[in-house]
Amino acid sequence: MLSPTLTEGLKRYSIGEKLRSLRLRKKIGLVGLGKHTGLSPALLSKIERGRLFPTLPTLLRIAMVFSVGLEYFFTDERQHRLVAVVRQKDRQRFPEKPDGRESSFHFECLDYPAVERKLNAYYAEFQPTAAAAAHLHQHPGVEFLYLLQGKLELHIDGEATALEKGDAIYFDSHLAHGYRRVGGSPCAAIVVTMPG
Numbered sequence: 001m002l003s004p005t006l007t008e009g010l011k012r013y014s015i016g017e018k019l020r021s022l023r024l025r026k027k028i029g030l031v032g033l034g035k036h037t038g039l040s041p042a043l044l045s046k047i048e049r050g051r052l053f054p055t056l057p058t059l060l061r062i063a064m065v066f067s068v069g070l071e072y073f074f075t076d077e078r079q080h081r082l083v084a085v086v087r088q089k090d091r092q093r094f095p096e097k098p099d100g101r102e103s104s105f106h107f108e109c110l111d112y113p114a115v116e117r118k119l120n121a122y123y124a125e126f127q128p129t130a131a132a133a134a135h136l137h138q139h140p141g142v143e144f145l146y147l148l149q150g151k152l153e154l155h156i157d158g159e160a161t162a163l164e165k166g167d168a169i170y171f172d173s174h175l176a177h178g179y180r181r182v183g184g185s186p187c188a189a190i191v192v193t194m195p196g
Contacts, residue, residue, distance in 0.1 A: 002053065007053075010053050011050065013073060013074055013075075015047065015050075015053065015054070015059070015073050016047050016048040016049055016050040017048075017050075018072065018073055019044075019047055019048050019062060019073075020048045022066045022068070023048075023066075026066065030044050030045055030048075033062075033065065036065045037061045037062055037065055038061065039058065039061065039062070044062075047062075056070070059073060082114065084111060084113040084114035085113075086109075086110055086111065086112065086113060091108040091109065091110070091123075092108065092109075093106050093107070093108050094106065094107055094108070096135065097135075102129070102135070103127060103135075104126060104127055104129045104134065104135050104178065104179055104180060104181070105124045105125060105126045105127060105179055106124070106125050106127065107122045107123065107124045107125075107191070108122065108123045108124075109121075109122055110122060110123055110190075118194065119192055119193065119194045120192065120193045120194075121190065121191070121192045122190070122191045122192075122193075123188065123189075123190060123191075124179075124188065124189050124190075124191050125186070125187070125188045126150070126152060126179055126180075126181035126187040126188070126189070127181060128181055128184070129180055129181065134153070134155045134178035134179060134180040135178050136155065136176040136177060136178040137176070137177065137178065138173060138174055138175060138176045138177065139173050139174070139193065139195075140173070140174055140195055141173050141174070141193060141194045141195040142170065142171065142172055142173055142193070142194050143170070143171055143173040143177070143191065143192070143193045143194075144168065144169070144170045144191070144192040144193075144194075145163075145168065145169050145189050145190070145191050145192075146167075146168045146189060146190045147163045147164065147165055147166065147167050147168070147187075147188075147189045148165065148188045148189055148190065149165050149185070149186055149187060149188050150165065150181065150182075150183070150185045150186055150187025150188065151163065151164050151165075151181070151182040151183050151185070151187060152179055152180070152181060152182060152187055152189065153179070153180040153181075153182050154169060154177065154178075154179055154180075155177060155178045155179075155180065156171055156175050156176075156177045157175040157176060157177070158176075162182070173193060
């Protein structure tokens with residue numbers, strides 16, 4: 001049994017709340033997490049509710065499932081303020097495809113220094129492509145796009161949607177989707193993706 005001083009000292013790290021947040025973000029139930037960690041769902045439930053503080057080896061087993069380090073659980077969020085500035089001069093530009101050939105867009109990451117990001121934000125410039133060259137891709141979660149300039153055709157699950165400057169679209173990104181610039185004018189957008 002822990003002393004009241006140790007209990008209060010550990011409570012401020014909200015280990016149980018952080019575990020629950022990780023588990024819900026990954027959409028894993030207590031039984032599923034138990035299978036991945038070898039720990040009983042009852043034990044995991046007690047940890048989440050703050051009724052039990054895990055040992056370091058137990059916490060490490062849990063952390064490994066979620067690909068986080070132990071420091072994730074021991075950061076005092078009251079003293080931690082997430083602020084990440086990305087200067088335009090520091091951004092790097094990447095083509096859609098690693099080899100750079102036939103890329104329908106180039107992008108710059110707008111949030112790379114932020115840790116434990118809950119979303120990903122990009123500045124994208126769309127390149128001229130052949131009419132049938134909307135390269136389709138898909139990823140878990142949702143996507144939001146706001147067109148800054150130009151005209152863009154967004155292909156989602158076999159349907160084309162035309163967008164003009166100032167238009168925005170939000171969609172399920174697990175559906176196959178691709179982009180095609182329309183016309184000769186420059187075309188750029190802010191794209192935000194959020195994992196499922």
